[in-house]
Amino acid sequence: MKVRVRLIGGFIQKLGFSEKELxxxxxxxxxxxxxxxxxxxxxxxxxxxxxxxxxxxxxxDGDRVLVSAMFSGG
Amino acid sequence: MKGWTGNIxxxxxxxxxxxxxxxxxxxxxxxIGGRGFAAKILWDELAPGTDALGPDNKLLVVQGPVSGVPMxxxxxxxVAAKSPLTGTYGDGNIxxxxxxxxxxxxxDVLIFEGKAPAPTYVFIExxxxxxxxxxxxxxxxxxxxQGWLEQKYGKTAGILSIxxxxxxxxxxxxxxxxxxxxxxxxxxxxxxxxxxxxxxVVKGTKEVPMADxxxxxxxxxxxLKTVGALDKxxxxxxxxxxxxxxxxxxxxxxxxxxxxxxxxxxxWKLDGERTSAARVATYGCPHCTMRCGIAILDQEGHESxxxxxxxxxxxxxxxxxxIKQMASLNYMCDDYGVDTICxxxxxxxxxxxxxxxxxxxxxxxxxxxxxxxxxxxxAHREGIGDLLADGxxxxxxKFGHHSEAYAIQCKGLDLSAYNCKYxxxxxxxxxxxxxxxxxxxxxxxxxxxxxxxxGAYGRDKAQKVVDLQRIRSSIFESLPLCRFPWIxxxxxxxxxxxxxxxxTGSKWTLDDFTNTGDRIYALLKAFWSREHPxxxxxxxxxxxxxxxxxxxxxxxxxxxxxxxxxxxxxxxDHYYDIRGWDKRGVPTRKTMERLGLGQExxxxxxxxxxxDDAVPMGIAGV
Numbered sequence: 298m299k300v301r302v303r304l305i306g307g308f309i310q311k312l313g314f315s316e317k318e319l320x321x322x323x324x325x326x327x328x329x330x331x332x333x334x335x336x337x338x339x340x341x342x343x344x345x346x347x348x349x350x351x352x353x354x355x356x357x358d359g360d361r362v363l364v365s366a367m368f369s370g371g
Numbered sequence: 372m373k374g375w376t377g378n379i380x381x382x383x384x385x386x387x388x389x390x391x392x393x394x395x396x397x398x399x400x401x402x403i404g405g406r407g408f409a410a411k412i413l414w415d416e417l418a419p420g421t422d423a424l425g426p427d428n429k430l431l432v433v434q435g436p437v438s439g440v441p442m443x444x445x446x447x448x449x450v451a452a453k454s455p456l457t458g459t460y461g462d463g464n465i466x467x468x469x470x471x472x473x474x475x476x477x478x479d480v481l482i483f484e485g486k487a488p489a490p491t492y493v494f495i496e497x498x499x500x501x502x503x504x505x506x507x508x509x510x511x512x513x514x515x516x517q518g519w520l521e522q523k524y525g526k527t528a529g530i531l532s533i534x535x536x537x538x539x540x541x542x543x544x545x546x547x548x549x550x551x552x553x554x555x556x557x558x559x560x561x562x563x564x565x566x567x568x569x570x571x572v573v574k575g576t577k578e579v580p581m582a583d584x585x586x587x588x589x590x591x592x593x594x595l596k597t598v599g600a601l602d603k604x605x606x607x608x609x610x611x612x613x614x615x616x617x618x619x620x621x622x623x624x625x626x627x628x629x630x631x632x633x634x635x636x637x638x639w640k641l642d643g644e645r646t647s648a649a650r651v652a653t654y655g656c657p658h659c660t661m662r663c664g665i666a667i668l669d670q671e672g673h674e675s676x677x678x679x680x681x682x683x684x685x686x687x688x689x690x691x692x693x694i695k696q697m698a699s700l701n702y703m704c705d706d707y708g709v710d711t712i713c714x715x716x717x718x719x720x721x722x723x724x725x726x727x728x729x730x731x732x733x734x735x736x737x738x739x740x741x742x743x744x745x746x747x748x749x750a751h752r753e754g755i756g757d758l759l760a761d762g763x764x765x766x767x768x769k770f771g772h773h774s775e776a777y778a779i780q781c782k783g784l785d786l787s788a789y790n791c792k793y794x795x796x797x798x799x800x801x802x803x804x805x806x807x808x809x810x811x812x813x814x815x816x817x818x819x820x821x822x823x824x825x826g827a828y829g830r831d832k833a834q835k836v837v838d839l840q841r842i843r844s845s846i847f848e849s850l851p852l853c854r855f856p857w858i859x860x861x862x863x864x865x866x867x868x869x870x871x872x873x874x875t876g877s878k879w880t881l882d883d884f885t886n887t888g889d890r891i892y893a894l895l896k897a898f899w900s901r902e903h904p905x906x907x908x909x910x911x912x913x914x915x916x917x918x919x920x921x922x923x924x925x926x927x928x929x930x931x932x933x934x935x936x937x938x939x940x941x942x943x944d945h946y947y948d949i950r951g952w953d954k955r956g957v958p959t960r961k962t963m964e965r966l967g968l969g970q971e972x973x974x975x976x977x978x979x980x981x982x983d984d985a986v987p988m989g990i991a992g993v
Contacts (some may be wrong), residue, residue, distance in 0.1 A: 303621065338861070347928040368614070370789075
C-alpha cells in the first residue's frame with residue numbers, strides 16, 4: 298500500500314527526507330512503520346488527520362501520516 | 372548538610388551591605404531548592420501588596436542540591452521575585468555559568484533587597500561582595516554588557532545582566548546570561564532594573580558538599596555520555612525546539628495573527644529545516660549535551676539565537692515569514708532584554724486592536740520594519756512603546772472595547788506559542804499555571820494527541836496537567852534542571868531522584884518529589900490568592916477568544932472548532948478536585964494542612980476566603 302510519510306524535526310536529517318510516499322506492506326501497524334523507519338526507542342508521536350495514533354493502530358492505503366519527535370515545548 | 376551549601380547571601384543594595392545566613396536542613400528538605408526555596412522565602416518576607424517595582428520587593432537567584440554538578444542539563448538557575456506583570460510570584464529558569472559559580476562560592480540563595488542609589492553591578496567572589504558602578508554598561512544592551520563583564524571577569528564567570536528593557540521597567544523584561552540565555556518572563560528583569568542593578572557577577576573556588584561525591588561524579592560523566600548518545604541517535608539537536616513549528620502548523624495549533632488563525636501556508640519558511648539550514652553557530656547551557664541554541668544571521672548581520680517560542684511569536688503570530696526579519700526582532704528582544712513571547716504577543720495584540728477599532732495607531736500584521744521600531748520604543752518606553760511595555764492585558768484594559776477577550780494571556784502573562792482554541796488540555800495547562808501562562812509548567816499538547824482525543828475534556832487531561840505541574844515544580848524547577856533529556860529523549864525520570872539521593876544522602880523516590888511539587892504548587896496558588904483576594908475561577912480561564920465561535924478556523928483540520936465554556940468549566944472542576952482546591956481555585960485549609968502549609972493557610976485566611984475542605988465535585992454528567 299502507498300502511505301505518505303511527513304517527518305518532523307531531526308527525523309528529517311536522520312532519514313534524509315521530509316515527506317515522501319512509501320510503498321509499505323498492507324495492514325502495517327504504527328509500531329511496524331516506526332520500526333521500518335528505524336526510529337524504535339526514540340520518543341515519537343504519530344498522527345493521521347490530526348489525530349494521534351497508537352502503536353497497534355493499522356495504517357491504510359492512501360494515508361498521510363505525520364511522524365514527529367516528541368516535544369515538551371520550545 | 373550535604374548537597375546544599377546551606378548558605379543564603381543577603382545583599383542590601385540601599386546600604387551596600389551584605390550578610391551570610393544559614394538555612395536549616397528541615398527547610399531544605401521541605402522545599403528542595405530553586406522555585407521551592409524562592410516561593411517560600413518570598414511568601415515569608417514580602418508583605419501582601421508589596422509594590423513589585425518598589426524597593427521592598429526582593430530579587431532571588433536560587434540553586435538546588437544538584438546545581439552545577441556535572442550531570443545531564445544541570446546548568447540551570449532560578450531567578451524569582453514578585454512579578455510586576457502578574458502581581459504574584461514569578462520566576463524563570465535560566466542556563467548560566469552562575470549556576471556553577473554560585474555553588475562554588477558557597478551559596479544556594481542570593482537575596483537582593485532595597486535599591487542601589489545609582490546604577491550598580493555586584494561582584495561576588497567567594498566571601499567578598501563588591502558594589503561597583505555600572506556607569507559604563509547602563510543604557511547598553513545585554514550583548515555589550517555581557518561582553519564588557521566577560522572581559523573583566525572571564526568567560527566562565529557567572530554573569531546575569533539586564534538590558535534597556537529591565538532598566539526602563541518593561542513589565543516583561545527578562546534576565547540574560549551567556550548572550551543567548553534568558554529567564555524570568557514575568558518581568559524579573561524589570562525588578563532587577565527597579566533596584567538599579569545592571570548585573571550580578573559571581574566567581575567561586577570552593578567544593579560543593581556532596582553526600583557521595585565519587586559516585587556523583589562517575590554517574591554524572593557516564594550519563595552525560597548516555598544523553599549525548601541518545602541525542603545523536605534521535606538527531607534532536609539538529610533542529611532543537613524549532614522543530615515544533617512544523618508540527619504545530621500541521622496540527623493547526625500555531626498562533627497566527629494573534630491566534631485568530633492556527634495555520635499558515637507560509638509558515639514552512641520559518642520551520643526547523645529552514646532555521647537549521649541557516650544555522651551559523653550553536654550554543655547551549657553549561658553541562659548540556661543537547662545544545663538547542665541555534666544561531667542564524669538576522670537582517671542586520673547579527674547572530675540571533677532562536678528557539679521555537681521566539682520564532683512562533685515573532686513570526687507567524689505577527690504574520691512575518693521572512694526568516695531574517697524574524698531573526699532581527701528576536702535579536703532586538705534579546706539585546707534589550709525583553710521576553711520574546713510577551714513582546715510578540717503585545718505587538719500582535721496591538722495590531723489586532725487597531726484592526727478591530729479598539730485602538731488607533733500605525734501597525735499592521737506583517738510589517739517587520741514597524742515592528743522593529745515599536746520594539747525600540749517599547750524597550751525605552753517612548754511614545755506608544757510606553758503602553759506596549761505594560762503587556763497585552765494592561766493594554767487591553769486601557770483600550771477597552773472588549774479587547775481583553777483577545778489579549779492572549781492568563782493572569783497577565785502571555786501564552787507561549789501554542790494556539791489552544793481547540794486544545795482543551797493545553798488550554799487548562801495555561802489557564803491553571805500559577806505564574807501565568809507558561810509552557811514550561813505543563814506541556815500536555817503532545818500527550819493530548821498521542822493518548823487522548825484532541826477535543827475531549829476528560830479527567831485524564833486534568834490529571835496529566837497536575838502530574839506535569841508536580842514534576843515540573845519539584846524536579847525541574849527546584850533541583851533545578853532542564854527537562855529536555857526526559858521528554859525529548861526518553862531519559863528515565865527516575866534518574867533525577869537518584870541524583871538527589873547521591874547529593875543529599877536521602878532515600879527519596881518520585882513520590883517524594885510529586886508530594887513536594889503539590890506543596891510548592893499550593894503555595895504558588897495561595898500566593899496568587901493572597902495578592903488577588905477577590906480571585907475566582909475565571910483567573911484560571913484561557914484567553915476568552917478561544918470560546919468564541921467567530922474565531923474558529925473557517926477551513927482545514929479544525930474548521931468550525933473552538934473551546935466550549937461549559938466543558939472547560941467541568942475540566943477545571945476536575946483539576947480543582949484532584950488538587951484539593953475549592954471551586955474558586957483556592958487551596959483549602961485541609962489540603963494546605965496536609966501539605967504542611969497550616970501556618971500559610973492561616974495567613975491566607977486573614978486576606979481571602981479559605982474553605983475548610985474541598986467542595987465535592989457534583990458535576991452533572993461527569
